Amino acid sequence: MAKTGERTRAVSGSALDGLPFALDRSSPVPLYYQLAQQLESAIEHGALAPGNLLGNEIDLSTRLGLSRPTVRQAIQSLVDKGLLVRRRGVGTQVVHSQVKRPLELSSLYDDLEAAGQGPTTHVLRNERVPAGPDVAAALGIAEGAEVTRLERLRSAHGEPVASLCNYLPPALFDLDTERLEATGLYHLMRATGITLHSARQTVGARAATAEEAGRLGEEEGAALLTMQRTAYDDTGRPVEYGTHIYRASRYAFDFQLLVRG
Amino acid sequence: MAKTGERTRAVSGSALDGLPFALDRSSPVPLYYQLAQQLESAIEHGALAPGNLLGNEIDLSTRLGLSRPTVRQAIQSLVDKGLLVRRRGVGTQVVHSQVKRPLELSSLYDDLEAAGQGPTTHVLRNERVPAGPDVAAALGIAEGAEVTRLERLRSAHGEPVASLCNYLPPALFDLDTERLEATGLYHLMRATGITLHSARQTVGARAATAEEAGRLGEEEGAALLTMQRTAYDDTGRPVEYGTHIYRASRYAFDFQLLVRG
DNA sequence: CAGTGGTCTAGACCACATC
DNA sequence: ATGTGGTCTAGACCACTGC
Numbered sequence: 001m002a003k004t005g006e007r008t009r010a011v012s013g014s015a016l017d018g019l020p021f022a023l024d025r026s027s028p029v030p031l032y033y034q035l036a037q038q039l040e041s042a043i044e045h046g047a048l049a050p051g052n053l054l055g056n057e058i059d060l061s062t063r064l065g066l067s068r069p070t071v072r073q074a075i076q077s078l079v080d081k082g083l084l085v086r087r088r089g090v091g092t093q094v095v096h097s098q099v100k101r102p103l104e105l106s107s108l109y110d111d112l113e114a115a116g117q118g119p120t121t122h123v124l125r126n127e128r129v130p131a132g133p134d135v136a137a138a139l140g141i142a143e144g145a146e147v148t149r150l151e152r153l154r155s156a157h158g159e160p161v162a163s164l165c166n167y168l169p170p171a172l173f174d175l176d177t178e179r180l181e182a183t184g185l186y187h188l189m190r191a192t193g194i195t196l197h198s199a200r201q202t203v204g205a206r207a208a209t210a211e212e213a214g215r216l217g218e219e220e221g222a223a224l225l226t227m228q229r230t231a232y233d234d235t236g237r238p239v240e241y242g243t244h245i246y247r248a249s250r251y252a253f254d255f256q257l258l259v260r261g
Numbered sequence: 262m263a264k265t266g267e268r269t270r271a272v273s274g275s276a277l278d279g280l281p282f283a284l285d286r287s288s289p290v291p292l293y294y295q296l297a298q299q300l301e302s303a304i305e306h307g308a309l310a311p312g313n314l315l316g317n318e319i320d321l322s323t324r325l326g327l328s329r330p331t332v333r334q335a336i337q338s339l340v341d342k343g344l345l346v347r348r349r350g351v352g353t354q355v356v357h358s359q360v361k362r363p364l365e366l367s368s369l370y371d372d373l374e375a376a377g378q379g380p381t382t383h384v385l386r387n388e389r390v391p392a393g394p395d396v397a398a399a400l401g402i403a404e405g406a407e408v409t410r411l412e413r414l415r416s417a418h419g420e421p422v423a424s425l426c427n428y429l430p431p432a433l434f435d436l437d438t439e440r441l442e443a444t445g446l447y448h449l450m451r452a453t454g455i456t457l458h459s460a461r462q463t464v465g466a467r468a469a470t471a472e473e474a475g476r477l478g479e480e481e482g483a484a485l486l487t488m489q490r491t492a493y494d495d496t497g498r499p500v501e502y503g504t505h506i507y508r509a510s511r512y513a514f515d516f517q518l519l520v521r522g
Numbered sequence: 523c524a525g526t527g528g529t530c531t532a533g534a535c536c537a538c539a540t541c
Numbered sequence: 542a543t544g545t546g547g548t549c550t551a552g553a554c555c556a557c558t559g560c
Contacts, residue, residue, distance in 0.1 A: 067550045082459055085495055088527045089558025095497035198343055204513035205466035205484040223466040223484045235346055236358030252465035328531045349546045350539030
C-alpha cells in the first residue's frame, strides 16, 4: 500500500528514540494529521510513556522534514485531546492519565451495543403532530407547526431499559420505522448527511408513576433517571428534542468533561 | 486606557461592515486573542447575526493589518467554541444557535451561586483515613494509603440540597474547614495552583435510605440523583474522587456536550 | 544563561463549492 | 472560472523556565 512519496525516519533524542514515523506526502491525508495519529498510537501502545518528554519542536520538525508550524499543529491536536501537555521553558510531555476515552454525544443504542447488551428497539409511535410550547421552544419553530413525534421502548437482554420520546423538526425526512428498530436515531440522522455537533442535556431523577412503572417493568415509586436533550447540527440548528426516562436500576450516564480554556 | 500601539480600523465588506476592531500591539494579550474576543462580543451583542458571512480571511487580514495565520488562529478558536462554522468554498459564518454556554466542569457551589441561591456548606468531617479499594483505584494510589476524607452537607435557602463525600490524594495539603464552608472545593484547589483539566462522571439515581432521607430532609424512598466523579489536573493525575447524592426534587444536572472531531 | 514553547509574518499551492 | 478555506513553508522575535 506504500505510495510514492512515502518515507520513514527514525527520530532520535528524548523519548522518541528509534520510533519510526512514516509520512506520505502524496497522501490526501494532511501531514499534521498523519503525525498526530502516529504520535497518538505511540502513546496508546506505551511506546511513549506518561511523563516522557517529546523533545523540542524545532529538532522534531527538522528530523521529520516538516516545518515547525506543521509539527505544532499535530502536537496541538493531541493537547486538545488531553493526551499531551505543553509547558513553556520545559517541553511537551505525555499526560499522566488513566483517562483514555474522551466523551461522545452519548447514544443509548451505541452504549448498549458497545457493552454487548444486544439492544432492541420497539417503535410505539411514529407520527406527525403539532408542536406544543416546550417542543416549539426547544426546536426554535412556531407553536403548532408540524413535527415528527417518535416514541420508542428500548430493551437489553429482553428487559426494558428506557422509554424514549423524540421530536424532529419538519424539515427532516420521514423516518422508516423498520430502520428505527434496527439501529439508533443518531445513526439514521448521520446517514442522512446531518452532522451532529453539540447537545444540551438536563439529567434529573424522580419516582415512577404507575403508568411508567408498568411500561418499564418497575414498581410504582421506583427511582427513574430522566433526561431532556436538544441536539444541534454544525450550523447550530436544532435537529432533535427528546425526553427520555431510564430505569435507574439498569442504566447510568457515564461521561467525561473537559475544562474549557 | 489606550496604549501606544493601539489603532482602530473599521472593516468594510460582508457582515463586518463598520465594526470597529481595536488591536493593541503593545499589549501582552496576543493579537489573535484580542481579535477573537472582539469577534465573540460582536456575536453576543448581535452585531454579527446568525448566518452572517465573515468575509474571506485574506481581505480580513489585510484590513486588520494582520497576517492570515493570525486571523485564522482567532477564527479557529471561535470555531472550537462552536460560535462559527467554516465551509470550504463558501466562507465562515456565525452559527445559528440558541446555544450560548459551553460546558464547564460543573461545580455545585458555583451553579447554586450563579443561580442566586445563596449556597452554604456545613463540613461534617475533615479527616485522614486509609484509602479503601474503590478510592485507591480512583486516585491511582495504594490501598490503605492515607487520604483526606471530606464530608459536607450543602444547602440553598437554608434547605439541604446535597450530601458530598470527597477523597483527596495524600500530596494535597490539609484543607481549612473554615474556608471550605465559605466556598467550593474547586475554588480552593484552584487557589492552591492546581489547574483542573478533566473529569470522569457517572450519574445515576436510586431511592433514599432512611439515613439519607433524614440527612437531606426527604421521605424514605424518595428519588435521589447520585454522582461519582474523578477529577484530573492538567498532567492527568487524579486530584479528587467524590461520591455525591442530590435531592432530585431540588437539583438536576445541566450540561452541554460537544461531538469530538 | 540556554532552552523551551508562544506568537507572528508573508508568502505559496491545493481542494472544494458555487456559478 | 472564480473564490473560499485547508495546508504548508522558512524564517523571526518574545516570554517563560530552569540551571
